[in-house]
Amino acid sequence: MRYEVEIGGRRRQVVVTKTGDGFAVTVDGIPHQVDVARIGGHQLSLIVDRMWSADTSLRADPSAGHLIVYVGGTPVTVALNGRGRYGRKADGGQASGPQRLAAPMPGKVVRVLARTGDTVRARQPLVVVEAMKMENELRASHDGTVAEVHVREGMSVEAGALLLVIQ
Amino acid sequence: MDPLKKILIANRGEIAVRVIRACRELNIATVAVYSECDRTALHVRLADEAYPIGPSAPRESYLRIDRIVDVLKRSGADAVHPGYGFLAENAAFAAAVRDAGAIFIGPTPAAIETMGSKTAAREAARRAGVPVVPGTDGPLAGSDRQIESAAQALGYPLLVKAVAGGGGKGMRTVTDPADLVDAIRAARSEAGSAFGDASVYIERRLLRPRHIEVQLLGDAHGTVLPFVERECSIQRRHQKVVEETPSPVVSPALRRDVASAAAAVAKTVDYTSAGTIEFLLDEDGRFYFLEMNTRLQVEHPITEMVTGVDLVRWQIRIARSERLDLDPARLVSPSGHAIECRIYAEDPDNGFLPSPGRILDLRVPSGPGIRDDGGATAELDVPIFYDPLISKLVTWAEDRPLAIARMRRALDEYLVTGIKTTIPFFRWLLAQPEFVGGRFHTTYLDDVLKARNGRPFVEPTPRVEEIAAIAAALQMTMSPSGQPAEIGDARRWRAQARAEAVR
Numbered sequence: 001m002r003y004e005v006e007i008g009g010r011r012r013q014v015v016v017t018k019t020g021d022g023f024a025v026t027v028d029g030i031p032h033q034v035d036v037a038r039i040g041g042h043q044l045s046l047i048v049d050r051m052w053s054a055d056t057s058l059r060a061d062p063s064a065g066h067l068i069v070y071v072g073g074t075p076v077t078v079a080l081n082g083r084g085r086y087g088r089k090a091d092g093g094q095a096s097g098p099q100r101l102a103a104p105m106p107g108k109v110v111r112v113l114a115r116t117g118d119t120v121r122a123r124q125p126l127v128v129v130e131a132m133k134m135e136n137e138l139r140a141s142h143d144g145t146v147a148e149v150h151v152r153e154g155m156s157v158e159a160g161a162l163l164l165v166i167q
Numbered sequence: 168m169d170p171l172k173k174i175l176i177a178n179r180g181e182i183a184v185r186v187i188r189a190c191r192e193l194n195i196a197t198v199a200v201y202s203e204c205d206r207t208a209l210h211v212r213l214a215d216e217a218y219p220i221g222p223s224a225p226r227e228s229y230l231r232i233d234r235i236v237d238v239l240k241r242s243g244a245d246a247v248h249p250g251y252g253f254l255a256e257n258a259a260f261a262a263a264v265r266d267a268g269a270i271f272i273g274p275t276p277a278a279i280e281t282m283g284s285k286t287a288a289r290e291a292a293r294r295a296g297v298p299v300v301p302g303t304d305g306p307l308a309g310s311d312r313q314i315e316s317a318a319q320a321l322g323y324p325l326l327v328k329a330v331a332g333g334g335g336k337g338m339r340t341v342t343d344p345a346d347l348v349d350a351i352r353a354a355r356s357e358a359g360s361a362f363g364d365a366s367v368y369i370e371r372r373l374l375r376p377r378h379i380e381v382q383l384l385g386d387a388h389g390t391v392l393p394f395v396e397r398e399c400s401i402q403r404r405h406q407k408v409v410e411e412t413p414s415p416v417v418s419p420a421l422r423r424d425v426a427s428a429a430a431a432v433a434k435t436v437d438y439t440s441a442g443t444i445e446f447l448l449d450e451d452g453r454f455y456f457l458e459m460n461t462r463l464q465v466e467h468p469i470t471e472m473v474t475g476v477d478l479v480r481w482q483i484r485i486a487r488s489e490r491l492d493l494d495p496a497r498l499v500s501p502s503g504h505a506i507e508c509r510i511y512a513e514d515p516d517n518g519f520l521p522s523p524g525r526i527l528d529l530r531v532p533s534g535p536g537i538r539d540d541g542g543a544t545a546e547l548d549v550p551i552f553y554d555p556l557i558s559k560l561v562t563w564a565e566d567r568p569l570a571i572a573r574m575r576r577a578l579d580e581y582l583v584t585g586i587k588t589t590i591p592f593f594r595w596l597l598a599q600p601e602f603v604g605g606r607f608h609t610t611y612l613d614d615v616l617k618a619r620n621g622r623p624f625v626e627p628t629p630r631v632e633e634i635a636a637i638a639a640a641l642q643m644t645m646s647p648s649g650q651p652a653e654i655g656d657a658r659r660w661r662a663q664a665r666a667e668a669v670r
Contacts, residue, residue, distance in 0.1 A: 016641060034637060042528075057584050106523070131521050135357055
């Protein structure tokens with residue numbers, strides 16, 4: 001089996017072949033012998049090159065089409081075969097293009113600090129959402145003009161709900 | 168009289184679990200209350216009895232005195248432990264429990280009233296001869312203009328604080344006078360939702376102080392005993408995130424002074440049960456009374472670890488009118504060092520925004536010197552309605568460097584999947600030379616976080632990335648052939664990837 005695995009913006013060619021006592025796995029041409037034991041539905045204990053023990057858990061990221069592989073306790077965002085967007089880029093942190101400000105968590109809009117047509121600067125607070133008893137300021141990622149406002153003060157919003165758009 | 172056979176715990180989450188555990192050890196029956204979203208929460212499942220008290224929003228359940236008193240009567244419990252937060256510092260609640268013929272496990276309503284009001288508490292400290300941080304004498308009233316002139320007289324930078332506050336809620340720093348009115352509005356809104364009391368006051372902000380606090384126990388016979396100080400200067404937006412005891416900078420002489428000042432303040436209200444006096448420690452070694460918390464503190468476990476005293480057990484014994492017969496010298500002579508990290512369901516790589524949702528796996532560290540006080544379990548949601556604390560991870564060791572090493576080991580063992588947590592942030596923090604050297608103050612963390620400018624806390628090494636690539640590829644190879652892989656909601660995505668692989 002051949003896979004294209006993208007981690008941290010870098011693609012790796014991974015080839016997996018079943019062998020007598022485990023798997024031969026090459027990553028970008030570098031071969032490894034891997035003994036793998038499944039624990040439950042989503043945990044794999046690996047012993048790589050007959051020495052290195054690695055404890056992994058694999059989970060889908062519900063907000064995007066990629067996988068999170070926990071190596072020990074460290075989460076690593078993984079996209080296979082180029083499918084799915086890679087995490088950090090999906091956060092709306094680009095320096096150009098429209099910013100679609102979405103609610104990062106469900107909560108109540110307690111303040112809308114910008115109106116359609118307003119000019120805003122990077123890091124300027126735009127919407128205050130109250131969740132978990134704290135007020136969270138959601139800010140502009142870059143300079144621009146508010147093109148659309150989709151919320152009013154007092155509205156409840158779901159995670160991922162579009163709050164406003166900056167051009 | 169044979170009091171305290173059954174205790175109602177008017178709280179949720181890890182602190183409800185903590186109190187249930189103390190009750191079990193004393194052979195006391197437990198009554199849990201729960202909101203709609205907490206039906207399956209750990210505290211409900213561990214308690215002997217459990218009663219619903221309304222919808223998930225705190226104001227409609229955990230802050231409803233009438234509903235909790237109703238459960239108190241129906242269950243026949245003879246005492247109430249309020250935990251911390253919610254109604255823990257609400258004098259009306261303590262009085263309502265007493266009027267229902269039950270014991271409130273905490274101080275008297277009068278002591279809560281006086282000390283719970285931060286402005287009245289400052290007055291009590293002044294009477295006890297303990298210096299206070301300069302600030303307004305009472306809650307803010309009057310027009311914006313009047314408030315602005317009071318603030319001007321006090322001087323900037325200043326802090327807007329909830330009169331009924333605690334835990335950093337309802338608090339704002341104001342550096343620019345133009346931000347004052349907005350800060351007061353935000354603080355009032357937060358205070359109203361967190362404490363049911365929206366009044367606020369203002370206080371001058373000392374530059375680079377440390378936060379030192381003294382745990383106390385008082386009994387009904389006039390004894391008040393102070394404990395070794397806790398150092399709680401590692402704060403993010405006024406919210407404690409790491410606590411330790413003893414403080415790395417407090418000398419035995421200063422310890423004696425701070426402890427006796429704390430006891431003097433508590434005695435002005437004949438304080439009973441567990442409480443904490445908070446101080447700011449200036450760079451020149453002077454300390455100022457900040458406020459008193461008339462309840463059990465979140466960070467009480469670290470004091471328990473270095474003194475061997477079970478504070479919740481003592482709260483219950485004091486409520487039974489038992490005498491506080493602990494050796495006072497032992498309480499201010501810590502054995503070893505303890506550190507606590509508050510593990511939150513927050514995404515440190517996204518401005519610490521709350522990350523509610525379902526915990527899929529939860530593997531808690533264990534082994535020598537580790538204590539994890541948790542209220543969350545795998546397969547359960549961290550609700551959006553409450554403080555997103557997953558657990559308090561505490562390590563104890565013979566000295567501070569070993570306690571830090573142990574905490575780093577414990578953080579590496581800690582596995583939470585399904586939601587984001589502050590664990591990667593703590594791994595970073597505990598490696599910082601300022602933390603290791605004990606060189607920090609209450610704004611240290613906010614300053615370094617700002618300087619990091621969003622650099623991610625999770626930075627997998629190339630080795631870890633390679634392991635992740637191997638694991639992902641193996642999972643894909645193994646799942647189509649044998650047993651179905653149960654990777655959450657990945658079915659659709661997996662089907663696509665499989666189609667690609669076959670091609």
